[in-house]
Amino acid sequence: MSPGFPGGAPSQPGAEPPPFADVPVLVAGASGYVGARLVPRLLDAGYSVRCLARSPRKLQRRSWSQHPRVSVVEGDLALTEDLASLMRGCGAAFYLVHSLLSSGEHDNARDVECARRFARAASEAGLARIIYLGGLRETGAGVAARLAGRSEVGRVLSSGDVPATVFRAAMVLGSGSVSFEILRYLVQRQPFMLPPRWVKTEIQPIAVGNVLNYLVACLAEPQTVGRTLDIGGPDILPYLDLLQVMAEELGLRRRLIVPLPVNARRLSTWWISMITPVSREMVRPLADGLTSRVVCSERDATALMPQRLFSAREAIRSALHRDQRSEVESAWSDAGTIPGDPDWAGGRVFMDRREMRVDAPPDAVFRAACRVGGRHGYYGARWLGWLWSVRGSLDELAGGPGLQRGRRDPNTLRYGDAVDFWRVTAVEPGRRLRLHAEMKAPGHALLEFSIDQPDGPAGDGAAASRPSSRLTQTATFLPRGLLGYAYWYSMLPFHFWIFTGMLQGIKEAAERDEATGVQNT
Numbered sequence: 181m182s183p184g185f186p187g188g189a190p191s192q193p194g195a196e197p198p199p200f201a202d203v204p205v206l207v208a209g210a211s212g213y214v215g216a217r218l219v220p221r222l223l224d225a226g227y228s229v230r231c232l233a234r235s236p237r238k239l240q241r242r243s244w245s246q247h248p249r250v251s252v253v254e255g256d257l258a259l260t261e262d263l264a265s266l267m268r269g270c271g272a273a274f275y276l277v278h279s280l281l282s283s284g285e286h287d288n289a290r291d292v293e294c295a296r297r298f299a300r301a302a303s304e305a306g307l308a309r310i311i312y313l314g315g316l317r318e319t320g321a322g323v324a325a326r327l328a329g330r331s332e333v334g335r336v337l338s339s340g341d342v343p344a345t346v347f348r349a350a351m352v353l354g355s356g357s358v359s360f361e362i363l364r365y366l367v368q369r370q371p372f373m374l375p376p377r378w379v380k381t382e383i384q385p386i387a388v389g390n391v392l393n394y395l396v397a398c399l400a401e402p403q404t405v406g407r408t409l410d411i412g413g414p415d416i417l418p419y420l421d422l423l424q425v426m427a428e429e430l431g432l433r434r435r436l437i438v439p440l441p442v443n444a445r446r447l448s449t450w451w452i453s454m455i456t457p458v459s460r461e462m463v464r465p466l467a468d469g470l471t472s473r474v475v476c477s478e479r480d481a482t483a484l485m486p487q488r489l490f491s492a493r494e495a496i497r498s499a500l501h502r503d504q505r506s507e508v509e510s511a512w513s514d515a516g517t518i519p520g521d522p523d524w525a526g527g528r529v530f531m532d533r534r535e536m537r538v539d540a541p542p543d544a545v546f547r548a549a550c551r552v553g554g555r556h557g558y559y560g561a562r563w564l565g566w567l568w569s570v571r572g573s574l575d576e577l578a579g580g581p582g583l584q585r586g587r588r589d590p591n592t593l594r595y596g597d598a599v600d601f602w603r604v605t606a607v608e609p610g611r612r613l614r615l616h617a618e619m620k621a622p623g624h625a626l627l628e629f630s631i632d633q634p635d636g637p638a639g640d641g642a643a644a645s646r647p648s649s650r651l652t653q654t655a656t657f658l659p660r661g662l663l664g665y666a667y668w669y670s671m672l673p674f675h676f677w678i679f680t681g682m683l684q685g686i687k688e689a690a691e692r693d694e695a696t697g698v699q700n701t
Contacts, residue, residue: 199271199272199399199400200227200270200271200272200308200399201226201227203228203269203270203271204227204228204229204230204249204251204269204270204271205222205227205228205229205230205270205271205272205273205274205399206229206230206231206232206267206270206272206273206274206307207219207222207229207230207231207232207273207274207276208232208257208273208274208275208276208277208298209274209275209276209277209278210229210231210232210233210239210252210276211233211235211238211239211596212276212277212278212510213356213357213358213510213511214276214313214352214388214391214392214395214510215274215276215510216242216509216510217388217392217509217510218274218276218392218395218396219231219242219244219250220244221392221393221395221396222396223244223247223249223250225396225399227249227399228249228250228251229249229250229251230250230251230252230253230269230270231245231250231251231252231253232253232255232257232266232267233252233253233254233255234254234255234256234257235254235596236252236253236254237595237596238595238596239252240595241594241595241596241597241607242594253266257277257294257297257298258290258293258294258297263297263298263300263301264300264301264302264304264305265305266301267301267302267305267307268305268306269305270305270307271307271308272307272308272309272310272311272399273298273302273307273309273310273311274310274311274312274313274395275295275298275310275311275312275313275333275337276312276313277291277294278291288332291332291333292332292333292336295332295333295336295337296336298310298337299336299337299339299340299341299342299344300340302340302342303340303341303342307342308342308343309342309343309344309345309405310337310340310342310343310344310345311344311345311347311395311398311399312333312334312337312344312345312346312347313347313349313391313395314331314333314334314346314347314348314349315348315349315350316348316349316350316384316410316412316474316475316476334346334348334408338406338408343405343406344406345398345404345405345406345407345408345409346407346408346409347391347394347395347398347409347410347411347481348408348409348410348411349386349391349410349411349412350383350384350385350386350412350474350475350476351383351384351385351386351474352385352386352387352388352391353385353386353387353388353492353495353496353499354387354388354389354495354498354499355388355498355499355500355502355503355507355508355509355511356499356503356508356509356510356511356588357388357499357511358458358466359385359466360496360499361456361458362452362456362458362463362466363422363423363426363496364426364430364500365455365456365584366423366426366452366455366456367423367426367427367430367432367435368430368432369455370435370455371432371433371435371436372435372436372437372438373423373435373436373437373438374438374439374440375420375437375439375440375448375451376439376440376442376443376444376447376448376451377439377440377441377442377443378419378443378448378470378471379418379419379420379423379437379439379470380418380419380420380439381418381419381470381471381472381473381474382416382417382418382473382474382475383416383417383418383419383422383470383473383474383475384412384413384415384416384474384475384476385412385413385415385422385492385495386411386412386413386489386495387413387489387490387494387495387498388495389490389495389498390411390413390487390489390490391411393485393487394409394411394481394485394487397485397487398485401484401485403484404481404484404485407480409478409480409481409484410476410477410478410479410480410481411476411481412475412476413489413490413491413492413495414489414490414491415491415492416475417492419470420437420439422492423435423437424437425492425493425496426496428493429493429496429497429500430500443471445464445468445471448463449463449464452466453576453579454576454577456584458585508588508589510588511588511598529656529657529658530656530657530658530659530668531654531655531656531657532654532655532656532675532679533652533653533654533655534652534653534654534679534680534683535650535651535652535653535683536650536651536653536683536684536687537634537648537649537650537651538648538649538650538651538686538687538690538691539646539647539648539691539694540647540648540649540690540691540693540694541647541648541649541694542610542611542631542632542633542649543609543610544649544690544691544693544694545631545649545651545686545687545690546609546610546611546613546629546631547591547690547693548686548687548689548690548693549613549629549631549651549686550591550592550593550613551590551591551689552599552682552686553583553586553587553599553600553602554586554587554590554599554600555586555590556590558678558681558682558685559681559682559683559684559685559686559689560677560678560680560681560682560684560685567674567677567678568583568678569583571583571619572584572600572601575601575619575620578620579620580601580618580619580620581598581600581601581618581619582600582601582619583600583601584600585598585600585601586598586599586600587599587600593607593613594607595607598618599615601617601618601619602615602616602617602618602627603615603616603617603618604616605626606628610631611630611631611632612628612629612630612631613628613629614626614627614628614629615627615628621664621667622659622660622661622663622664622666622667623657623658623659623660623664623667623668624657624658624660625655625656625657625658626654626655626656626657627653627654627655627656628653628654628655628656629651629652629653629686630651630652630654631649631650631651631652632649632650632652633648633649633650634648634649634650647694649690651683651686651687651690653679653682653683653686655675655679
């Protein structure tokens with residue numbers, strides 16, 4: 181699973197067992213982009229893994245969560261009183277936690293405090309070491325608060341009683357990564373660009389596979405203990421050249437790019453967040469970080485843990501290939517908390533409930549419902565697509581994710597997946613799918629599909645012998661203040677067309693799939 185890793189699985193005849201072979205390795209941030217990919221690679225290398233998760237259900241959607249050498253413990257780095265009890269018995273810990281969806285001094289202070297609590301708990305639990313993945317260009321004059329905060333996290337982890345290994349990467353390229361998605365959308369949607377001056381800045385991107393190899397390999401390399409190591413790929417090139425590489429790999433014409441003579445961080449953030457599905461809060465570190473050269477200051481990691489480093493072109497080509505084959509292991513949009521029932525306690529709740537009989541079994545109806553959003557759209561008549569587009573554009577202008585975020589896989593959904601400006605908060609195969617809105621709105625919105633057996637006979641003759649289901653679609657909205665009430669009533673005229681069209685579209689797709697024997701389209 182990790183080409184280029186220098187070590188072998190300990191199950192090979194004569195192979196030495198890995199360090200910490202008799203105790204689990206803790207991974208904090210296992211539901212995030214890197215963490216979700218690291219766990220299976222640790223398993224491949226022979227380690228047992230304990231995942232520390234704020235929302236354990238979010239990990240149930242991962243195939244590796246049922247592995248006999250995986251355990252999951254529930255804990256919040258900011259709130260859990262006895263973190264040490266969750267760490268006891270582990271040998272090493274990976275700290276892969278970032279507040280990517282926030283910014284500002286308050287959030288920096290929270291991140292630093294979480295790191296301080298983690299380091300203290302690791303000491304109390306008797307851990308041997310901590311491994312942290314941070315970023316380059318996080319120190320020095322002129323560094324933005326967000327980046328300085330991440331640098332402080334590394335410093336706090338390193339200053340505790342437990343020795344830490346801090347990896348610093350510039351730009352991580354892989355299917356579903358923030359950097360990859362920004363590159364792809366900028367190139368796909370702009371044949372002509374007037375970007376800020378920082379596109380001329382040299383960077384040293386690294387493939388996510390190489391990052392994972394370093395993280396796993398460092399456990400078996402004692403010389404990495406207590407070190408800060410810069411990691412990057414073999415290429416050092418301006419961001420402008422990276423855009424052109426992406427265009428070539430997408431089969432597009434060379435982009436016409438005319439850099440402006442200013443860096444304009446705010447303009448950069450606005451420009452990228454409007455063109456790409458990535459929010460302003462997540463774009464800001466990129467714009468801030470590229471105001472000066474972002475390359476490795478030393479190459480000790482390569483000497484200590486040799487591996488074949490993939491070029492930027494190879495990393496982009498591999499990411500595009502995985503995306504086209506729907507083999508994206510994790511995505512930047514996986515990050516984020518999952519809202520729970522307390523959000524719906526008290527107050528007036530508006531509801532739009534519609535149901536329809538479908539001549540297809542529940543599994544077929546569920547599969548059709550799970551294809552909602554992303555490139556597939558929201559069913560219904562084609563002309564209704566502009567209503568969703570308008571709502572998505574308004575959300576982007578307000579700083580929300582809009583419709584550009586898309587989804588990880590075109591056919592299947594897992595708990596915690598992002599679907600445009602929705603988040604999957606319940607998945608019961610063949611029975612129920614619930615989406616929670618993350619759009620900017622004066623209230624909380626849910627969209628739920630439930631499938632069960634219909635009441636009454638299906639009809640006479642052949643119709644009665646066909647399998648059938650009852651599809652119920654429920655839109656729920658908890659308004660926040662008078663603006664919330666105004667928002668709901670202003671949307672009422674469009675509900676009939678949008679929700680009825682979506683319901684009818686799911687029905688037709690399920691019946692078509694059942695008639696043709698197609699399980700995923």
